[in-house]
């Protein structure tokens with residue numbers, strides 16, 4: 223894609239906010255912790271308005287890859303990387319985009335729920351706007367809080383106690399609060415690192431519904447250990463694998479249906495059919 | 500079907516709990532129960548009797564300390580045997596450890612209680628309400644202890660410590676933020692300097708301000724100069740405590756804040772510091788506790804004053820420790836009594852300050868105060 227096309231994309235988005243969203247592309251991404259290489263030349267396109275699932279055994283570098291996508295990897299002392307990551311063909315590492323802007327546009331939900339304990343439920347939802355100084359004047363805060371909590375499937379449970387501390391919710395509620403918090407800054411892309419691993423089936427289903435709704439406006443990348451979940455929510459799927467003493471790589475990627483029904487690589491087949499190691 | 504299930508199951512299949520469900524009895528899971536207390540008391544009493552027998556009847560031993568130590572050792576042995584007999588050796592060892600830890604903690608209270616009690620006993624009977632409003636300018640060496648008061652010292656102490664807090668707390672917390680959030684190669688020398696600072700004898704801090712501020716800049720001895728020297732002493736305490744407290748803030752919160760597009764500074768200001776609020780308050784309290792009783796630096800920097808001077812920028816100022824130091828050296832009993840009253844008031848002030856601080860911000864990070872709740876409610880967010 224040339225730069226003129228990029229501009230077209232941006233204008234499209236401006237004209238039609240529910241139209242084509244932002245896509246994310248990673249090319250030849252490698253990552254190190256100190257001298258320990260954990261990712262080896264990963265190339266993956268995460269097309270707009272699709273859910274991309276990252277699957278693979280523990281320790282193969284899925285979280286690391288996800289954190290590279292919104293520049294969280296560099297927060298770990300000694301962590302380095304190579305390759306390019308581009309949002310709508312703008313390199314997030316080299317183009318001079320502010321790192322805070324990158325992170326605001328590419329939101330993240332962590333595996334462990336981490337609401338801010340010193341803030342109330344409502345403040346937690348609004349915290350992103352305050353933290354990034356990106357106040358949208360169009361929205362009434364109370365209205366924004368309600369909308370985000372509704373989209374995260376939490377509104378009915380907390381509408382009576384928006385003033386209670388965020389830490390006073392149950393684990394599943396906290397995770398949905400974190401999703402609401404991530405949505406409030408209106409990210410173009412949302413990265414989710416095993417968002418349901420601490421949740422009960424009901425909360426999980428609600429979050430999966432949320433993901434399906436969000437897909438219309440937001441590009442989603444989700445890490446999951448749950449094969450059924452990957453099948454249910456994603457359209458595209460990448461299988462990561464780190465063979466013994468080797469950094470993690472993408473063994474196979476493709477449309478979710480294909481990965482789960484007719485994978486090319488026998489290792490993928492073993493993994494998705496539960497016959498792995 | 501057994502008898503109990505028959506009792507519980509009615510004909511219509513509804514399970515009924517026998518007894519009145521309105522008064523559920525809660526299971527007492529407390530481990531320490533009345534019988535345990537009796538057991539401990541029994542052991543203590545038995546050990547006392549045995550020690551008394553040994554000391555007073557059987558051997559020519561004497562001496563308070565030896566008696567006490569023997570009693571304690573016998574008490575521990577008795578506890579061990581009794582509990583082992585009843586619950587086995589594992590439980591006995593556990594109980595023994597608990598008794599030792601608890602008695603050491605209680606033992607620590609003894610000197611504290613003695614100090615407070617003695618100060619109270621010596622200082623209370625000369626304490627009159629006017630102690631808080633009058634100064635010592637009209638008090639002669641022979642006037643009774645109830646005459647005059649310590650207002651000069653009270654005002655001076657509060658102002659000096661207040662100024663020192665204003666100076667050292669922001670500086671200390673910012674340094675802690677630097678050490679913890681930014682770090683880098685400079686962090687280690689800074690930490691070393693802070694540690695070295697905490698070992699400065701207080702008289703040296705006073706000397707430093709005397710030389711570097713009063714002499715070098717041609718200043719006079721004032722409350723402000725004294726506050727400077729107190730700030731020097733407070734700074735390392737506040738910094739190191741705040742650093743430890745900030746380190747306890749979970750890294751996940753920082754990451755969450757940065758992932759939302761927060762800058763480092765907004766992360767510190769809106770997430771890290773509010774989360775650590777209670778602990779930071781402890782840092783401030785420890786800092787105040789470090790300096791409020793300091794006398795040595797004030798001798799050089801504030802000089803003391805028998806009449807009330809509320810202006811810390813001009814003229815010598817008194818402080819409670821200075822006043823105590825000055826009065827206690829007089830031979831007259833009235834003067835000495837006045838010094839004890841000053842000491843009692845100083846203890847009282849410390850107590851009040853700490854209680855106020857705890858009330859203001861002492862609740863954990865998960866607590867949302869009334870003022871904030873009101874503010875949120877006005878925005879329709881609560």
Ligand SMILES: Nc1ncnc2c1ncn2[C@@H]1O[C@H](COP(=O)(O)OP(=O)(O)OP(=O)(O)O)[C@@H](O)[C@H]1O
Nearest residue numbers: 255258260278279280281282283284285286287298
């Ligand atoms: N902070 C770190 N310092 C050093 N090595 C790390 C660090 N974080 C992760 N690693 C290493 O990087 C590799 C990839 O870790 P990563 O967390 O990306 O795995 P993952 O695929 O997300 O696993 P899981 O499914 O268990 O979450 C692992 O070998 C891990 O030991």
Ligand SMILES: [Mg+2]
Nearest residue numbers: 284285286415
């Ligand atoms: Mg992971």
